[in-house]
Amino acid sequence: MLTKLTGGIVYDPANKVNGKKKDIYIEDRRIVSKPRNVAPDQEYNIGGKIVMAGAIDLHTHIGGGKGNIARMLMPESHRIDPVAHTNIKRAGTVHGMPSTFTTGYRYAEMGYTAAFEPAVLPINARQAHMEMGDTPMLDKGGYVMLGSDDFFLRMMTANKDQQAINDYVAWTLRAAQGVGIKVVNPGGISAFKFNQRQLDLDENNTHYNVTPRQILKSLATAIKELGISHPLHVHGSNLGVPGNIQTTLDSIAGVEGLPMHLTHVQFHSYGTEGDFKFSSGGAELAEAINKNNNVSVDVGQIMFGQTITASGDNQRQYANRGISSPNKWVCMDIECDAGCGLVPFKYKDQNFVNALQWAIGLEIFLLVKDPWRIFLTTDHPNGAPFTSYPHLIRLLMDKSFRNDMLATIHPEAQKMTTLGAIDREYSMQEIAILTRAGAAKITGLENRGALGKGDFADITVYTENDNREKMFEKPDYVFKDGELVVKDGEVVKVVWGTTHIVRPDYDKSIEKDLKKYFDRFMTMKVGNFTISDDEITEDGRGSLTVHPTVGEKT
Amino acid sequence: MTEITEVPSPFCGIGTDDLAIKVNGVSIKVSKNGCAVNTAAFEQAITDTSPRIDGKEVSLKQAVTRASEILRNANQPVIGGCATDVNGMRALMALADRNGAVVDNMNFTKARANFLALQDSGWMNTTLAEIKNRCDLFVVIACDLEVFAPRFYPRYLWNKESMFLDDTSAREIIYIGKAPSGKASTSPKKIKAQVLECADVDLPEVLAVLRALIKENLVIAEQVGGIAVADLQMIADKLKAATYGVVTWAAGALDFPQAELTVQTICELVKEVNASGVRCSGFPLGGKEGDQTANQVCGWQTGYPARMRFSSDIPEYDPFLYDINQMFDNGEVDAFVWVQAFNSSATPPTGGRIPTIVVARSGMTFKEEPDVFIPVGTPGIDHAGHAYRLDNVVAIRLKKLRDSGLPSTAEVLTAIEQGLVS
Numbered sequence: 001m002l003t004k005l006t007g008g009i010v011y012d013p014a015n016k017v018n019g020k021k022k023d024i025y026i027e028d029r030r031i032v033s034k035p036r037n038v039a040p041d042q043e044y045n046i047g048g049k050i051v052m053a054g055a056i057d058l059h060t061h062i063g064g065g066k067g068n069i070a071r072m073l074m075p076e077s078h079r080i081d082p083v084a085h086t087n088i089k090r091a092g093t094v095h096g097m098p099s100t101f102t103t104g105y106r107y108a109e110m111g112y113t114a115a116f117e118p119a120v121l122p123i124n125a126r127q128a129h130m131e132m133g134d135t136p137m138l139d140k141g142g143y144v145m146l147g148s149d150d151f152f153l154r155m156m157t158a159n160k161d162q163q164a165i166n167d168y169v170a171w172t173l174r175a176a177q178g179v180g181i182k183v184v185n186p187g188g189i190s191a192f193k194f195n196q197r198q199l200d201l202d203e204n205n206t207h208y209n210v211t212p213r214q215i216l217k218s219l220a221t222a223i224k225e226l227g228i229s230h231p232l233h234v235h236g237s238n239l240g241v242p243g244n245i246q247t248t249l250d251s252i253a254g255v256e257g258l259p260m261h262l263t264h265v266q267f268h269s270y271g272t273e274g275d276f277k278f279s280s281g282g283a284e285l286a287e288a289i290n291k292n293n294n295v296s297v298d299v300g301q302i303m304f305g306q307t308i309t310a311s312g313d314n315q316r317q318y319a320n321r322g323i324s325s326p327n328k329w330v331c332m333d334i335e336c337d338a339g340c341g342l343v344p345f346k347y348k349d350q351n352f353v354n355a356l357q358w359a360i361g362l363e364i365f366l367l368v369k370d371p372w373r374i375f376l377t378t379d380h381p382n383g384a385p386f387t388s389y390p391h392l393i394r395l396l397m398d399k400s401f402r403n404d405m406l407a408t409i410h411p412e413a414q415k416m417t418t419l420g421a422i423d424r425e426y427s428m429q430e431i432a433i434l435t436r437a438g439a440a441k442i443t444g445l446e447n448r449g450a451l452g453k454g455d456f457a458d459i460t461v462y463t464e465n466d467n468r469e470k471m472f473e474k475p476d477y478v479f480k481d482g483e484l485v486v487k488d489g490e491v492v493k494v495v496w497g498t499t500h501i502v503r504p505d506y507d508k509s510i511e512k513d514l515k516k517y518f519d520r521f522m523t524m525k526v527g528n529f530t531i532s533d534d535e536i537t538e539d540g541r542g543s544l545t546v547h548p549t550v551g552e553k554t
Numbered sequence: 555m556t557e558i559t560e561v562p563s564p565f566c567g568i569g570t571d572d573l574a575i576k577v578n579g580v581s582i583k584v585s586k587n588g589c590a591v592n593t594a595a596f597e598q599a600i601t602d603t604s605p606r607i608d609g610k611e612v613s614l615k616q617a618v619t620r621a622s623e624i625l626r627n628a629n630q631p632v633i634g635g636c637a638t639d640v641n642g643m644r645a646l647m648a649l650a651d652r653n654g655a656v657v658d659n660m661n662f663t664k665a666r667a668n669f670l671a672l673q674d675s676g677w678m679n680t681t682l683a684e685i686k687n688r689c690d691l692f693v694v695i696a697c698d699l700e701v702f703a704p705r706f707y708p709r710y711l712w713n714k715e716s717m718f719l720d721d722t723s724a725r726e727i728i729y730i731g732k733a734p735s736g737k738a739s740t741s742p743k744k745i746k747a748q749v750l751e752c753a754d755v756d757l758p759e760v761l762a763v764l765r766a767l768i769k770e771n772l773v774i775a776e777q778v779g780g781i782a783v784a785d786l787q788m789i790a791d792k793l794k795a796a797t798y799g800v801v802t803w804a805a806g807a808l809d810f811p812q813a814e815l816t817v818q819t820i821c822e823l824v825k826e827v828n829a830s831g832v833r834c835s836g837f838p839l840g841g842k843e844g845d846q847t848a849n850q851v852c853g854w855q856t857g858y859p860a861r862m863r864f865s866s867d868i869p870e871y872d873p874f875l876y877d878i879n880q881m882f883d884n885g886e887v888d889a890f891v892w893v894q895a896f897n898s899s900a901t902p903p904t905g906g907r908i909p910t911i912v913v914a915r916s917g918m919t920f921k922e923e924p925d926v927f928i929p930v931g932t933p934g935i936d937h938a939g940h941a942y943r944l945d946n947v948v949a950i951r952l953k954k955l956r957d958s959g960l961p962s963t964a965e966v967l968t969a970i971e972q973g974l975v976s
């Protein structure tokens with residue numbers, strides 16, 4: 001079937017198309033060039049409407065054990081806004097950590113067609129894939145967490161060579177079916193199990209005598225040498241600690257030019273100036289990003305209101321337990337693999353720290369110059385739910401709106417931010433880079449996030465509106481793999497996306513060491529640890545899409 | 555005959571996955587690493603293979619059609635048991651959502667104390683591999699662990715090697731409440747567990763005093779529930795001196811009113827040991843036969859654990875109101891589905907003369923024959939699947955061991971759901 005979208009204004013940064021009137025043809029899931037002498041079977045007249053690729057969220061906690069603990073911990077959140085089923089949609093809940101089906105529908109209804117779970121514990125990867133398997137409408141994938149797992153730390157202590165580390169990283173990606181590697185508070189989750197309550201970049205894990213800096217370097221090198229497109233995804237040391245901007249700058253220096261993605265960097269950009277000994281490191285951070293082309297960031301913007309923070313970083317979550325609101329929290333040590341911590345948070349605009357966090361996130365967005373190296377996230381649900389993205393886009397695109405909001409926050413925080421003096425407003429094309437082309441590029445997705453010939457027809461159509469929040473919260477049409485799935489902001493067809501993975505080669509002899517290690521110390525056989533392809537595909541909905549490593553691309 | 559190795563078990567809850575199983579046609583023999591729980595559960599023979607309506611053998615299609623009819627005409631259907639694998643539970647949730655049913659896991663009332671404690675104040679917990687490699691002090695509260703999970707001690711405490719302990723046989727074991735019924739807790743060096751016995755009804759008081767001692771609050775009493783306060787002080791001191799203490803309990807064994815307050819006391823005292831500057835973790839025991847699986851799947855699909863309902867087209871959770879036994883007593887149910895793919899002796903509660911559909915492991919026998927009985931395969935024997943271990947983090951991949959021709963729970967429930975649409 002041939003479908004034609006007629007007369008839209010297209011923003012397709014991947015193909016350097018910037019607001020040009022252009023027809024789009026879709027056939028057999030993909031975008032095709034204008035066919036000769038063939039009339040379309042279906043035509044959508046979208047004259048004057050804004051057309052972008054489907055949006056991609058490269059960091060959002062949508063699947064995995066800690067998210068499910070977050071759901072269980074907060075029934076009162078879910079009671080606030082339940083969603084009824086319809087003939088095609090399942091019932092669910094939204095507030096806090098939403099249910100899986102509702103997550104998929106809501107993302108699609110905002111024009112998103114892919115989302116990546118950034119904290120997949122290898123031992124819990126099955127659950128992450130099962131939850132994502134129950135998340136409709138979206139393509140998905142996971143970054144697999146390493147760096148506090150005992151197998152890796154034993155290798156580091158034993159001074160195993162880089163090749164062996166690479167083999168282990170590649171094996172883990174295969175076993176856990178991941179698309180990238182994440183490190184969370186490098187070595188710190190392990191250190192907490194040895195009763196270290198904090199861990200600086202150059203501080204030793206007392207058992208292993210390994211520092212976070214060494215872990216970063218080792219894993220970033222492995223990613224580079226294995227040719228994995230997505231840079232090492234780093235949740236740095238000292239999350240939330242005033243003064244951690246220095247840790248973040250030192251981490252950037254520490255990887256010595258290797259590709260690195262710093263996630264929810266807002267939480268890692270704090271100084272210690274001022275009466276409250278808490279200040280913005282936004283400008284310093286942005287300057288470092290502008291100077292270091294090897295580094296990309298996503299922001300982790302906070303928004304005011306109730307949410308729950310869900311993190312693998314149980315060391316820092318434990319430290320933050322005192323400010324949980326409501327006063328209940330969970331920390332777990334997990335399977336000599338990692339950990340997790342759940343701390344409910346209520347960000348308040350009249351709280352100095354929260355207000356400044358809000359401003360710091362926006363400073364970073366506006367001061368980082370290269371839109372291909374910064375991404376739009378709230379670290380859902382940690383900074384705010386993903387449903388606040390349209391509001392965030394308006395803050396970025398509309399200076400007077402932003403300044404109106406700024407005028408309402410804690411007055412001392414207003415004094416401590418340069419936000420009011422920043423004139424930049426994001427253009428439509430820049431938003432398309434942050435949320436589409438750039439995100440597809442940095443996660444290594446082939447033929448996604450773009451509207452050229454041969455690209456998958458993941459397409460979102462909006463009606464132009466000066467109120468950008470209104471515009472981005474309710475697209476007219478969303479197409480997933482060429483099918484119309486959302487109309488007027490409502491799901492009209494439920495579809496199931498693919499799971500993106502990478503499979504770099506590795507020397508199989510690592511499996512001998514792993515078998516021995518599992519038999520001696522773990523609680524399952526290594527063969528039962530590995531996730532087989534059919535576990536993802538056997539339900540008839542799931543599929544796997546393997547993306548090439550950098551060396552394989554020509 | 556074939557032998558299949560590294561077989562994971564969905565029955566014992568602790569995720570043993572080193573069983574060897576000999577399969578001969580449809581008969582099964584555990585040839586290695588069996589235990590009192592697993593061997594019987596794996597070896598149980600298939601007896602029925604045909605569905606029944608009112609006791610008469612029918613085709614699967616007829617049984618499914620009848621089940622759909624019963625549910626289609628119901629005002630308040632309930633689905634109980636919920637003992638199946640992940641895909642079975644997914645199908646169960648889809649059916650419940652479409653049908654406006656109550657979903658109630660059969661062991662929810664036992665697990666409820668944990669959920670209430672979690673949802674009120676949270677906890678700090680650990681998992682099996684951490685225990686195996688780190689735990690130097692293991693405190694068991696009011697539970698006969700070796701009966702609950704016969705292989706727990708040999709697999710997770712008296713294991714020969716560990717990453718962080720020089721001598722695993724030097725781990726210290728303490729029981730508070732019930733004394734162990736056997737000798738599994740005695741170390742390989744013949745050192746017996748220390749036991750501070752008290753009656754279940756005294757546990758709240760005993761644990762409250764232990765918590766007070768950990769917090770270094772003044773305790774004037776010298777004895778509580780028959781236990782000397784000095785002995786509890788010694789436990790408090792040991793928890794604070796341990797490298798990685800673990801406190802375990804089984805909510806299901808705390809069989810007294812407001813047991814959630816006792817679970818909360820345990821969770822809070824663990825937090826307080828951590829606040830004193832020492833690591834310590836809780837470890838809830840429970841979750842056999844798909845309990846964790848039911849709560850996990852229900853959790854990610856609705857935001858709530860598995861005692862909830864779709865009666866108003868939205869998910870609603872209430873840990874008390876949607877107890878199907880209570881709903882039966884109140885006459886609130888007019889159709890009942892019982893799902894139990896693991897254990898044929900876990901028969902449905904009787905709800906009086908309510909139209910009943912049983913989707914269960916072959917071999918279930920009834921005092922009162924249900925309107926519809928559909929025997930299904932057992933996950934991990936008759937079909938592949940996924941099940942959660944009791945620590946709730948690890949999902950194990952269950953294997954298919956034989957070709958029995960029995961349908962899976964998921965196939966049956968999905969077919970019943972389809973029957974509601976058409």
Ligand SMILES: [Zn+2]
Pocket residue numbers: 059061118263264379382
């Ligand atoms: Zn995150």
